[in-house]
Amino acid sequence: MTNFSFTQISGVNGPVQTSNAPLNIGNYYQNAVLAGVTTRSPRANAVDDLERIWQRFVYPSGFGRARELLETYRIVLLDGAPGSGRVAAAKTLLYELFSGDERFRELSWEESDGKHRLDPDHIGDDDRVWLDLSGVEEQIWRDVQNELSAVRNAVAEHGAYLVVVLPGNRGERLRPEFGPYLAKIDRPPAEEVLRRHLRLMAVPGAVTSPTTPLLTGYLDADPPIQEIAIFAGLVAEAWANTEGDLANWYAIAHEALTGREQEVAKDVATLAEGPQRALLLAAAMLHGAHVDHVYRAATALLNTLGHPEDECPLLERPDLVEQFQKIDVEINGNRHVRFRKLGYDSGVRAYFWNQIPELRDGIQTWVEKVVDSADLGQEDCGRLVTRFAEQCLRHEYRQVLVGSVLRWSRGSTTKRRLWAAGLALRCGLTAEKHGRFFRQQIYSWSHNRDLPEGLARVITVMCAQVIAVHHPDEAMVRLHHRARREERNTIAREALVQLVNGDSRLRRQMLVRLIVLSPDGWRWEVDPGLFLEFADPAALTDRGSRNHPFIADADVRGMLAEGWRRVFTRCTQEMWRAPLRQWLYVALGDERNREVLLDILVESSEGRGNILGLLYAAVRNMPRPAADDQERHTVFRDIVLRKICAVQGIRIA
CATH class of the missing domain: 3.40.50 (Rossmann fold)
Incomplete structure (x- = not known):
């Protein structure tokens, strides 16, 4: 036996962010949503995901x-x-x-x-x-x-x-x-797929053990490759918790894979009392948790459902060991609970959710309350939220999970509530069949100016660190909507800037959103500042891996000129003075792109004397260069003057 532990949480990935630098979106909210999780960049996370697939691929x-x-x-x-x-x-x-x-x-x-x-x-x-x-x-x-x-x-x-x-x-x-x-492509050999997974989980005998008749029958039925991976995880869990050999672990895993809901139904019928059934469900939802936490959760479930209190005198009631034995749960040396049968906890959860529909609202309310329990550790809280999300991740129940996210993240929020809301959303976003639905839900929320502050922070983190992994364009759009609607805080803006600055293609997409898709100007207060942020001359002139600077594109130059025109005519000098100075410094030092950079500024003036005057004044006010650089500075100033005169129709002798 070994201490190996396998937990099957389908489709849930750890949160990630856009660059290797820490995402500064407000420590309180970031820590609340991501407590205890290691942060990685979307690029690194995507590569890691694909590497894991490649290692197991046949x-x-x-x-x-x-x-x-x-x-x-x-x-x-x-x-x-x-x-x-x-x-x-x-x-x-x-x-x-x-x-x-x-x-x-x-x-x-x-x-x-x-x-x-x-x-x-x-x-x-x-x-x-x-x-x-x-x-x-x-x-x-x-x-x-x-x-x-x-x-x-x-x-x-x-x-x-x-x-x-x-x-x-x-x-x-x-x-x-x-x-x-x-x-x-054809199906890969199913047996080799299984063995590859088992070898990576170091299950003894996975390479040399002969195939059993049970396993042969299962694999001959051509189960989906993804199901074989789940089966391998169950075999590993059986090895971790059961004596025997590989054939025995195969049999236990197969029994768990085929589902135990009918078996649970028969067992529940023998439990006549509400407290027993509550303890059964609490043990399934908190499987692996400390016995005290499970017992308190069962009590909370009874209270949530309005179950009558037990009138039996306290000293006449059965103790914890007896109560858990009646539902076939064992308590280990660390006083943590687990069902004796592999997969039984999953069958219990499915039974209560599927076969007693009147209980679903009560389960939802109960889970939301238990999350607030001060003595429930973060790991156990994560178990509870993830297993609740599993029941909701079906087409007809997804709105139930959305409702819990809303309640956890509005009103008087706590770190635990925000963390639970983020984890629930992460489960939805990373579920293969439901990710699109939850991305659309966040898109809808992102347009709401009156969004609860806690929920706004949660979806900002989800965009920057989950959606951005494989859908950066969608993350960018949602963050832009949130940034436009922030009144006091700027965490969505910060997350958006960090996302876009790490991807030249997204920089172009943002220019399109700020210029082409906003033809009547900037109705949102944040947009001028975002334009100046993304009109970074160093990034625009970087030649990249394909030796083609961003600014070489005529459409990009047109958008930049229009953006600067709006900045000069609608914004205060205080806003654009520093970005203009940076633009001019890059033009001064980059002879290859100097003409293009200056042409964009001059074009943005549309020949207006006041704007051209401001531009020339900015050039004249650049700090005096060192003695050995005065000639280059003089040449640069003359080039600017020549371009200004040309756009005004003035000929220089």
């Missing part, structure tokens, strides 16, 4: 063909049967092309006027991108095919790579022009 038949197509055309359309591991194959294909600096992201479709569209601008230089269409409806599949050509062109233009995961076995219905990029 190469299927057809993968080599997919690799060749991707390397040749920079795009491959991956087909295969549902459950064959297509998404994992897509990520592995991209991970194999990773050299250390590229960004991984998922491409999402947007719905507009009943159509589903892909935005080619979401493809950046050297990006590794996947588009998961594995579970989409027929209409989405048809619409997206209309967009693929434009996206393919963007991929080629930016030197990126794209893997598209098709809906199951749809390759034969692909448009002819996409046929050359189609590759079909």
